[in-house]
Amino acid sequence: MGEVSRDAGRYLRTTPRAVLRPGSVRDIQVMVEFCARRGVSVAARGLANTTHGQGLVDGLLVDMRSLNTIHEIRDDRAVVDAGVDWLTLTNAAHERGLTPPALTGFLGLSLGGTLSLGGIPPAIQSGGQVDSVIELEVVTGTGELRQCSATQDRELFEAVLAGLGQYGIITKATVGLGPAPDQVRGHELTYPYISDFFKDFRTLLGRAEISEIYGDWWRPGEHGEIQHLNAFTFHSRAEPPDDAHLLRGLTPSATEVSQTDFLPHVTRIDVAVEQLRELLDWDNLAKPWLTVWLPEATVEQYVTEVVGNLTPRDIGTGGFVLLYAHRRSRLTRPSLSLPQDDGEWVYLFTVMTAGQPSTEFAHEMLARNRRLYDRARALGGTRYPIESVPFSQDDWADHYGARWPGLQALKQKHDPAGILTPGPGIFHQPTG
Numbered sequence: 001m002g003e004v005s006r007d008a009g010r011y012l013r014t015t016p017r018a019v020l021r022p023g024s025v026r027d028i029q030v031m032v033e034f035c036a037r038r039g040v041s042v043a044a045r046g047l048a049n050t051t052h053g054q055g056l057v058d059g060l061l062v063d064m065r066s067l068n069t070i071h072e073i074r075d076d077r078a079v080v081d082a083g084v085d086w087l088t089l090t091n092a093a094h095e096r097g098l099t100p101p102a103l104t105g106f107l108g109l110s111l112g113g114t115l116s117l118g119g120i121p122p123a124i125q126s127g128g129q130v131d132s133v134i135e136l137e138v139v140t141g142t143g144e145l146r147q148c149s150a151t152q153d154r155e156l157f158e159a160v161l162a163g164l165g166q167y168g169i170i171t172k173a174t175v176g177l178g179p180a181p182d183q184v185r186g187h188e189l190t191y192p193y194i195s196d197f198f199k200d201f202r203t204l205l206g207r208a209e210i211s212e213i214y215g216d217w218w219r220p221g222e223h224g225e226i227q228h229l230n231a232f233t234f235h236s237r238a239e240p241p242d243d244a245h246l247l248r249g250l251t252p253s254a255t256e257v258s259q260t261d262f263l264p265h266v267t268r269i270d271v272a273v274e275q276l277r278e279l280l281d282w283d284n285l286a287k288p289w290l291t292v293w294l295p296e297a298t299v300e301q302y303v304t305e306v307v308g309n310l311t312p313r314d315i316g317t318g319g320f321v322l323l324y325a326h327r328r329s330r331l332t333r334p335s336l337s338l339p340q341d342d343g344e345w346v347y348l349f350t351v352m353t354a355g356q357p358s359t360e361f362a363h364e365m366l367a368r369n370r371r372l373y374d375r376a377r378a379l380g381g382t383r384y385p386i387e388s389v390p391f392s393q394d395d396w397a398d399h400y401g402a403r404w405p406g407l408q409a410l411k412q413k414h415d416p417a418g419i420l421t422p423g424p425g426i427f428h429q430p431t432g
Contacts, residue, residue, distance in 0.1 A: 004061050009051035009388055011286045011362035016061035025171045028062055033143030035060050036417040043421050044169045046083060046110025051287050052388040053423040064112050067171060077134055078177055082112030082170045087270055094263050099180035102126040106269045112170040117386050118162045118336050120324060120348055122212040127330035130161040132176040138168035141415025159410050162335040164385060165421030167414040181234035184265040185241050189229040189252035197227035198300045200250045204231055205325055205345055209246060215323035220310035280318045286357040288365035289387040290372055291350045296343025298379035303349055306372060316355035324348040337382045337399055348384060366390055385424060396426045
């Protein structure tokens with residue numbers, strides 16, 4: 001039972017009473033209804049890439065990987081089981097010259113998993129994966145099978161997307177597709193000073209001439225911090241971008257240019273993770289990650305403070321730090337709690353710690369994460385809860401703000417027995 005008792009964090013263990021590998025959606029309905037009558041907790045599990053027990057359960061674990069059919073691919077959409085991973089869908093769509101509009105850096109994630117969380121890509125104009133969903137099939141906490149969309153049962157639709165599995169189990173999704181670009185021009189820009197890094201980051205965002213952008217730090221705490229800004233421009237073979245035009249007025253200390261086809265670009269992190277698995281036993285490293293949304297007004301202050309104080313132990317073996325940016329207006333799902341300011345851009349900052357598993361290390365990093373979250377909150381930030389921050393119910397009420405009473409009502413309506421996804425501890429922890 002070791003595989004189903006742990007998640008990507010590798011520092012928590014919860015053994016389920018039973019594991020369901022459904023042959024059909026009806027199997028899930030029957031078992032959820034059974035568990036609701038008996039007060040047995042239920043959690044769906046895809047590829048278990050959250051890090052703080054979000055998908056662990058001591059009741060029934062539903063292994064969604066057995067529901068893995070791509071039912072249909074059309075020019076503008078795909079109909080896909082929740083257990084399909086984004087890498088499989090991306091490859092299948094690319095064979096027809098298509099792509100999902102919002103692709104996370106790592107694609108070895110199930111559709112049901114990322115749609116329950118958000119699915120945040122490096123693309124700056126696409127929104128999250130939750131923003132490209134056209135329709136969902138959901139099993140509620142009573143075992144009822146529901147179809148929902150922006151025009152049908154919208155309340156449930158908006159609650160489930162980025163709803164952390166609290167109101168239903170996603171079993172099938174219809175997601176948008178569009179034409180795949182031919183090629184990608186990359187520019188890796190290096191900065192010895194973080195102020196210059198942020199100046200050029202904002203310049204590129206303001207111009208909106210690029211497709212993806214993110215910052216990274218690989219060795220904070222060692223010999224000073226070096227900032228890298230990675231900008232990628234999607235283009236056709238017939239119309240490559242002009243490097244001098246894209247980089248006009250920027251002030252990096254070094255520039256590295258790359259060129260690749262679209263599919264190798266969007267799958268490159270999956271290739272890198274396979275290498276980490278071979279070299280570092282990546283899957284078994286402890287990963288008490290921190291991920292917070294930051295407003296435009298305070299992102300530079302917060303990132304400068306945090307990066308400047310990280311130690312090699314904070315990063316660990318193969319760990320790193322990332323900073324994404326997104327146009328706020330493209331992030332439309334209300335369950336995705338974002339900073340409440342008027343800035344056009346919102347930023348996602350991640351400390352992806354990876355270290356040798358031990359109780360001492362986990363406790364140390366969880367305490368660090370709580371401190372860093374509290375600092376982000378004081379500066380107007382919010383949590384992106386795929387990661388490792390200890391949260392009380394009062395914290396969740398603060399996290400959801402004015403939506404909290406409505407979400408409590410939705411929980412009572414769609415999961416009256418309170419059995420679904422107890423790991424985050426949002427509403428209550430059912431026994432059994």
